[in-house]
Amino acid sequence: MSETSLVAAQERTTTFAALRKRLDPEFDTLIAQYEDSRSALLPIITRFQEEEGYVSSEAIDACAELLQLSRSVVESTVSFYTLLFRKPVGRYMLQVCRNLSCSINGADEIMERVRERLGISHLETTEDGLFSYEEVECLAACDRAPCMQVNLEFLFDLTPERIDTLVEQIRAGTCTVPARAQTQVPERTWRLAPGGH
């Protein structure tokens, strides 16, 4: 290991240890809610993701240690859920619904406009790390189709023009939806393996 990467690794260890120390009391409360501590797996991982922007390997290790599970069990469980990102993503996660009620009410146009404005496709992140984009299944807001979520906040009755405004606001830093945490620079995609639809 080069000297620079060694320093970076040490820094990372220190930062994560501080985070862990800050979150541990919360984790105690979370674990105490359940008859079996393993039930706290998703809540703990979700908290780490909120803080770090993605589920880091350190978070997997910490969760395994807290719940006395093997690392592979935590890793496998995390991989099951689409809202858990095992690799870094953008500060704004745009999730546009592609299911039926949205689809027959113009979702294709919305998705096309997002892709065009951001220059990325489904499951990708812009080079500046600002946007990630995913086409998702039904968000249970079909009366206001087409709809999407931005960092889990709903936007309804979408039009291509609304997408233009949203992208401009995010770029200008005037979007009212808070940005996600971002502790690492994201790559082009957060997929672990090729494939998926």
Next chain:
Amino acid sequence: MSVLMPVLTAGIGEINLRDIDLYRAQGGYRQLERALTTLKSADVQEAVTRSGLRGRGGAGFPTGKKWSFLPNDGRPRYMVCNCDEAEPGTFKDHLLLEETPHQVIEGILLGAYGIGSHHAFIYIRGEFQRGAEILREALEQARQAGFVGKNLFNTGYDLELTIHRGAGAYICGEETGLLNSLEGRRGEPRLKPPFPALHGLYGMPTVVNNVETLASIPHILERGADWFAKIGPVHSPGVKIVSISGHVRRPGNYEVPLGTTMRQLIDECAGGLREGRRFAGVQPGGASSACLFEEHLDLSYDFDTIAKAGSMIGSGAMVVFDDTTDFVKAAYVIIRFFAHESCGQCTPCRESGNWIMRILRRILDGQGRLDDIATLRSAGRQMTGLNLCALGDSVEPFLASVLERYEEQFRAYIIGEG
């Protein structure tokens, strides 16, 4: 006269029911107090059974009967409220969660008391971040008021309610997938039997009920089981929130007596089709349900009638299609959904969903072959009944029904006129 009959949705949009004082001013938490202080658990269960209430999450199983399967063996019992609403076209629990969180809480607590449980859970899909926050605030208010926690109403009865958020997976709406997820596992459905009533959360007797099901209980106790049982068809009684979307003028949630016709729901509630459009079909109960057509519109919207017509009311999600609908595309969207959401445990579901999706994609891309139509017909059938849960069986109905009615749309793509 309007066909609407707001019970669970009463007051939404008029009163801020997230405020515990305003909810209580409408009679809120009175049934919880009455049940805890004057009724036995068995009395609550008896009322639910007598009301004829059937599960509002999709399967329509009689709620009282589901509760009655719990063994009397002294083990702890759990009540789990399913708020993983993700059946495409369904958006009623989303509304109840955000607009009437106290009604949801009271329903869960009454359900828990009805089965003699001291710890209840609500599993909320990860996307409902705002709903979860609203419920968390409401739960805090309810705790301050002494409705949750230790020694409720000085009766010595302890009852805790834990909010648990999912993290993105449709299959966690399946009750055993939900229980695995709640236990911190992959949300893969379990082999049944044993059913959750015998071996549920942490291996203990467990009931999983939908949000709307549980939220009905305060009203059943307040107005009486007979009141509920007398609304609508004898074997499918009560009020139901129907989520109507698609090609209608006023999409939304409409609470009506079961037994209202689909025509009334579409025309009187949702304002009918848009100007100059003609009706082409309706998916009456979410993505898993077969499409119904013009000749079915005067059927009574209830569990049994729609099942007899070859479809289902499921969670009460009607998606309406007008004559601009591309049914090949619609079928593709539905199949892609099931392929995406298959947990992968069972080979027929995992493989066939993807296979059918690829055939439909090829047809849409103008690369279809005429024998694809026969393949589509048989592929769906071949995966039915071979899987641990109902997801695999849900792939076929919509595709089969639109292929039957609109085969010419599929052919047009294949022979190059699509």
